[in-house]
Amino acid sequence: MKTQTATENNVIVIEKLCKHFGDHTVLQDFALSVKKEENVVVLGKSGSGKSVLIKCIIGLLKPDSGNIKVFGQNVPDMSHEVLDQVRARIGFLFQGNALYDSMTVRENLEFPLRRHWIAASQNEVEALVMEALENVGLAHTVDLMPEELSGGMLKRVALARTMILKPEVILYDEPTTGLDPVTAREIDKLILKLQDKYHTSSIIITHDMNCVKNTADRVALLLDGRCYAQGTYTDFEHSTDPNIHQFFE
Numbered sequence: 001m002k003t004q005t006a007t008e009n010n011v012i013v014i015e016k017l018c019k020h021f022g023d024h025t026v027l028q029d030f031a032l033s034v035k036k037e038e039n040v041v042v043l044g045k046s047g048s049g050k051s052v053l054i055k056c057i058i059g060l061l062k063p064d065s066g067n068i069k070v071f072g073q074n075v076p077d078m079s080h081e082v083l084d085q086v087r088a089r090i091g092f093l094f095q096g097n098a099l100y101d102s103m104t105v106r107e108n109l110e111f112p113l114r115r116h117w118i119a120a121s122q123n124e125v126e127a128l129v130m131e132a133l134e135n136v137g138l139a140h141t142v143d144l145m146p147e148e149l150s151g152g153m154l155k156r157v158a159l160a161r162t163m164i165l166k167p168e169v170i171l172y173d174e175p176t177t178g179l180d181p182v183t184a185r186e187i188d189k190l191i192l193k194l195q196d197k198y199h200t201s202s203i204i205i206t207h208d209m210n211c212v213k214n215t216a217d218r219v220a221l222l223l224d225g226r227c228y229a230q231g232t233y234t235d236f237e238h239s240t241d242p243n244i245h246q247f248f249e
């Protein structure tokens with residue numbers, strides 16, 4: 001049974017998050033929360049700090065101050081051991097997919113299972129690999145190498161690998177960037193399908209307003225280090241605030 005220890009149904013609560021590099025302030029009192037089974041899109045211009053935010057959430061960067069509570073525990077206070085356990089509950093879809101070129105699709109999908117010692121027997125590993133690939137409609141690619149796959153297929157295999165540990169939270173870093181519009185919409189649909197099937201919560205970083213429209217339960221605009229505005233896609237679409245409106249031009 002999955003444990004849900006966070007308060008008020010929030011799986012992520014970020015409060016007063018500050019991160020500087022030298023005299024460059026990237027995040028300043030940033031706040032955001034994500035509820036169970038909610039998709040929150042973080043919008044922000046290039047260089048606004050979206051990747052820094054994601055890295056702080058998974059403990060790859062230490063904030064200067066503030067809290068990042070994931071499943072009720074504060075990431076900056078976690079020991080390496082606890083952080084490792086929490087990371088097994090958080091899936092991360094990298095912008096560049098981060099598949100190993102020298103491994104087959106099967107080996108790429110087995111990798112997180114072996115790293116976290118999830119499946120004991122080879123039969124269990126095989127079943128989980130095939131379930132993950134069937135989820136993204138790519139069971140037939142199991143013995144192919146990444147170089148034999150199209151950009152959209154690579155993204156779907158990467159998503160299958162992210163999902164194989166059945167994460168409760170998924171962080172998507174620009175999931176549709178570099179894909180043609182038809183493939184991008186297929187990825188949007190997969191994001192929703194997997195959320196529905198596994199009841200995941202997500203933070204999605206994207207500039208693709210179609211992806212926002214299709215996937216966001218809520219949109220948060222990261223501007224000048226803060227969460228400048230939050231609302232639905234429709235709220236944002238109808239906003240007359242130039243800082244919001246510019247994303248629709």
Ligand SMILES: Nc1ncnc2c1ncn2[C@@H]1O[C@H](COP(=O)(O)OP(=O)(O)OP(=O)(O)O)[C@@H](O)[C@H]1O
Pocket residue numbers: 021026044045046047048049050051052053
């Ligand atoms: N390790 C680091 N050391 C110094 N500066 C950094 C570091 N990581 C990020 N930055 C700076 O923080 C700022 C925010 O970077 P970040 O990569 O989070 O932007 P982003 O919103 O993800 O941009 P993009 O949409 O282009 O990917 C940038 O000015 C970047 O140069």
